[in-house]
Amino acid sequence: MHAGAPCCGMNAAVRSFVRNVIFRGDTVLGIHEGIDGFIEGDIRPIGWTEVSGWVGQGGAFLGTRRTLPEKNIPKIVENIKAHRIQALLFIGGFEAYHSIIQLAEARNDFPELRIPMCVIPATISNNIPGTDFSLGADTALNEITEICDRIRQSAQGTKRRVFVVETMGGYCGYLATLAGLAGGADAAYIYEEPFSIKDLMGDVYHMHSKMAEGVQRGLILRNEKANANYTTDFIYRLYSEEGKDIFSTRHNILGHMQQGGSPSPFDRNFGTKMAAKAVDWLHAQLKLHTQPDCSVVCSAPDTAVLLGLVRRQYRFTPCQTLKLETDFKCRIPRNEWWLRLRPLLRALATPAIFQRKPGVRSDKHRIPKRQxxxxxxxxxxxxxxxxxxxxxxxxxxxxxxxxxxxxxxxxxxxxxxxxxxxxxxxxxxxxxxxxxxxxxxxxxxxxxxxxxxxxxxxxxxxxxxxxxxxxxxxxxxxxxxxxxxxxxxxxxxxxxxxxDGQTPEDTNGLIPHSDHHVMDTTVGTIDESLTTEEASGGRKWTASIAVPFSIVENAQSPELKAYLIGQIARALVVFNIDEIVVFDEYSRQTSDVNSTSEESLLYDRRKSAMVQMIRILQYLECPQYLRKYLFSLQKDLQFAGLLNPLDSTHHLKTADECQYREGVVTNRPVREGKGSFVYIGLQKDIQIDKCLKPNVRLTVKLDDNENQRKKVRGVAVSPSEPREVLGLYWGYTIRAAKSLSAVFSECPFDGGYDLTIGTSEKGQNVDRVLRQIPKRFNHLLVVFGGLKGLEAAHDSDESLASVEDTADLFNYYLNTCPNQGSNTIRTEEAVLITLSALRKRLLRI
Incomplete structure (x- = not known):
């Protein structure tokens, strides 16, 4: 009987089995339509002449189904009794292998199943454990190779064309890998070897290089279940988009053509020999386990076996043993020998300019001698x-x-x-x-x-x-x-x-360390007159906020965490905030994380929340045209694409005109001493006079007469120059602080923050105090608390133990939403409310 999908070589195996059994004087019964026929009793004798001519025919003349016997074993037992079946041979794929396991496991409940059972693996997928080759896989491989050759011939007169071909095989990548080797494929994507969008793009770049070397056609193979998201259509569209103007792309799904056709000579001989070996084994088992009353009783695990070809040797392996080596979810073996051929496939497909020679690296990975x-x-x-x-x-x-x-x-x-x-x-x-x-x-x-x-x-x-x-x-x-x-x-x-121990006379030396973090609560005297930069539209002052990363932990799902961080990023841009400080409000609790395992796990979770918050803030601040150069695929950025764009001033489009632009240094070759090329989101890269490493982000000032030149040139400037010269908001910087005190002590600005504001429901009414806040300052800082407020962050910081009242840490301690209707205000809401209340002070109005 058969079980599973049909394949070439099944009929040759049936023919050999029938004639070998009849030659020994026994009766052969054919079970039609697989397990369904076994259940319904569609069992008929097969004679010598009925299998004439089957050796060269494809398909399965007995009929086959993918049904498993698990729920219908009692009916199967009744038919075994009715037809006095004493041995059973399955010729089929993974379903046949799985069916024998289920029947063998039911022997304790049904004595009629204590008969010798053997399975001959027959599937084009070659996904059955216990054998190196399955019946039908060779014919399918020949069909795929021949079809790929024909596809290539069809484009003989077409230059620069890439074909994406999908093969069968379920989760098993045997056909794609071996067909790739036989057909000279440039890549073969399979389930057993996970791949990402980065790998796909790398193959696209390899194809670019091959076309530049004179190769006119490319072949990409993909197993049908290689990846649920990177489908054949997706890969086809990716190659079409990234390869336009260089090569064209076509795709083809082979489908059931791989199962049809006449069996190859290998499969004909393979099926014939496997069936003859199975007959010998079944007769040997019948001699050992036949009782005096002519009944057969065998319940040992080695009486339900799979006949496989392992290292050129025929081997009978108990199916119960193979069960431990099987991934039943994906229907593949846990160890597959042909995976060792994958490096060979990649080596043969990699363009020469990407292959490394001993002691030589490609230009992309070249490292200077002196670092x-x-x-x-x-x-x-x-x-x-x-x-x-x-x-x-x-x-x-x-x-x-x-x-x-x-x-x-x-x-x-x-x-x-x-x-x-x-x-x-x-x-x-x-x-x-x-x-x-x-x-x-x-x-x-x-x-x-x-x-x-x-x-x-x-x-x-x-x-x-x-x-x-x-x-x-x-x-x-x-x-x-x-x-x-x-x-x-x-x-x-x-x-x-x-x-060396010598203190400079001026104040430009290193600032000595202070053991106590004493905050100056007096607002420095600032000149009220407008500076030259302010009169000309520039802005020298900065506005900063500090938020604890614990607000991310309060979100219930990764999507909500990303959305919360996106809300804060939007608030930063809307109100022209130049710096955000992400601090740890539980600094005392995280000072010793090795005390218990629970505290260690809590610390790891908090650390990951901080990493995620900073990473998403960096991603959103970066202009869209630079993100693919500066950010790789990471779990923290999984939902960043769903967030609302910041649409900041420095997020310029190609048609936007601005004297300044953000860019990234490319690896485009340039003459020594002639600077570097920088990609700034325009059609052409610009050239600067600085020699910088690739993938460095920087701010570029374009020449005034750059439209009149053939080559666009620019100058690398400070990221703060657009703000200081033209008054343009140019994004925010991100700083991490390990405690509330570090927010103040590690200030990156000279002189520190001269105006500090804390927010709490215990603070003063902002409507009454707003006029008292000075309009002139150099560096403003607004600090927000977490779920328990700033008071909890103050209590957790051992460096601030000498300060009794949290309000003493700041120049102003404000309640920016008095008479609130809700008992609590979330931090992301507090950021918007506070910055709205302080908007005039942020703009120094």
Whole structure:
């Protein structure tokens, strides 16, 4: 009997089985229509002449179905008794293998099933465990290869065409892989080897390069269930869109053509030999287990087997043993030998310009011989030794290496207010390292991203916060400051004197560390007269807000978390906020995360909430045309595409005219010393005079006469220049703080925040105090609390233990929504309400 889908070679196996059994003097019964016929009793004898000519015929003349016997075993037992069946042979696919397992498991309840049972794997998918090859797979493979050859021949006169072909096989990628090898495919997408949109785009780029090398046609194979989202139609449309003007794309779904046709010589001989081996095994089992009353009783696991070809040897394997090696959900074996051929397929399909030679890298991955950051490797090793950070020898070694890092780093500027940049935003806070750095060198440790595509634990170096060489808002790279060399040399000398123990006479040296965070609650005296920049439309002052990342934890689903962060980002842009500080309001609880496992899990959840919040804020702030260069596919950004766009001033379209634009440095080759090419969202890349690394985000000022030139040129400027010169709002920066006190102490602006406002329902009525708030300030900070308010953040911060009242931390402590109707106001609502109430002060009106 058959079970499963039909395939070539089934009839050849039936013919061999019938004639071998009759030759031995036994009777052969044919069960028609698979398990359905077994249930209904469609069982008829088969004679010698009835199978004449079957060897060269495709399909399954006995008929087959995909039904399993599990729910109808009693009816099957009745037919076994009625026809006195003493041995059973299945010829079929995964359903046949699964049916024998179910019948064998029912032997304890039904003694009639204690007969020898054997299955010959017959399926084009080759997805049955216990055998390297299945009957029918070779014919299907030949059909696919021949069809692919014909498809290529059909385009013999058409230049530059790519074909996307879908093969059968369910979740098993055997056909796609082997047909790819036989047909010279450029890629074969299968379920067993997960792939992403990044992999698809890489294959598109490979196809571009092949077309440039003179190849006229390409072939892409995809298994039918390789991915639920990246369908054949999706891949076809992707190649069509990304390859337009370079090559055209066509797609073809082969369908059931792969099951038809005449069996190949291999499948004819394979089915004949497998059936003969099965007859020998069944006769041997009948001799061993036939009782004196001529009944057959065999209940051992090795009496229900699968006959397979393993390493060129025929092997009978108990189906109960194979059950442990089977993924029944996807209907594939857990270990598949042909997966070892995948590297060969990729090697044969990869264009020559992408293949690496020994000791040679492609231009895309070329690394300079001398890398400045290699000097920081020793520093990285010291920072990794948490327990020995306080040892005198470690401190001395650290001081020496820090001098080298500060003085010898060639691409960065230095400023008395120094921040050492760690490159992994997801690293847990190390209190030992942070306190050691603050106590010895007055250096604050920030957790930022090294680049948009990968994370690294390498310490980038020293960055300047207030000058042009500040940390890039999205990519985390440090750009070279356009400052005169003599000023640079003078500042380096002062830093060296400070590190050697000599204090400079002026106030530009490193700020000594203070053990107590004392907030100056007096508003500094600010000149009320308008500056030259203000009169000309520029804006020197800044507005910042600080919010705890615990507000994200309060959201009930990932979609709501992303939407909440999107609301805050929209508020920042609407009210021209220049900086947002994301702080940890539970700093005391997270200072020791190793006490219990529950606290450790709680800390990990809070840390991931902070990472998600910062990452989505960075993503939304980045102009849309730069996101694909600076952000890879990440789980935190899964729902970012559903958020409302910020539509900020610096989110320019191609047709928009502006003197400034955000851009990213490309890897386009340029002559040595001629600068770099930058993509700024226009049809042509612009050229700047600075030599920067690829994938660096920067702000570019276009030349006034750039429309008259063939080559568009520009100058890299500070991200704050559009605001300071023209008064344009140019997005926000993001800073992470490990406590409420760090929001103030780690301020990136010279002189700190001169006007600070806290928000709480316990504060003063904003309507009564608004006129008292000064209209002139340099740097404004508005701080919001979490679910328990700012008071809870104050109580959790050990550095603020000396301050009794939370209101003493701020110049003004306001209730921005007095007489509220709701008992609680969510933080994202409070941000909008507060910024609306303070709108005139934010604009210094």
């Amino acid at each position: 400045w950051y290699l000097k920081l490797r020793s520093l990285l090793r010291i920072l990794a030794k948490h327990e020995s950070a306080y040892e005198p020898e470690a401190q001395e070694e650290f001081a020496e290496i820090l001098k080298i890092a500060l003085i010898l780093t060639p691409i960065q500027e230095f400023h008395p207010k120094v921040d050492f940049t760690a490159a992994h935003i997801g690293l847990p806070y190390s209190e030992v390292i942070v306190e050691f750095l603050k106590a010895e060198y007055s250096i604050a440790l920030y957790w930022q991203r090294l680049d948009a595509n990968s994370f690294s634990r390498v310490l980038v170096g020293v960055t300047e916060i207030t000058c042009f060489s500040s940390l890039d808002k999205t990519s985390g790279f440090c750009t070279e400051n356009n400052v005169q060399r003599n000023w640079k040399r003078k500042k380096k000398d002062k830093l060296k004197q400070r590190l």
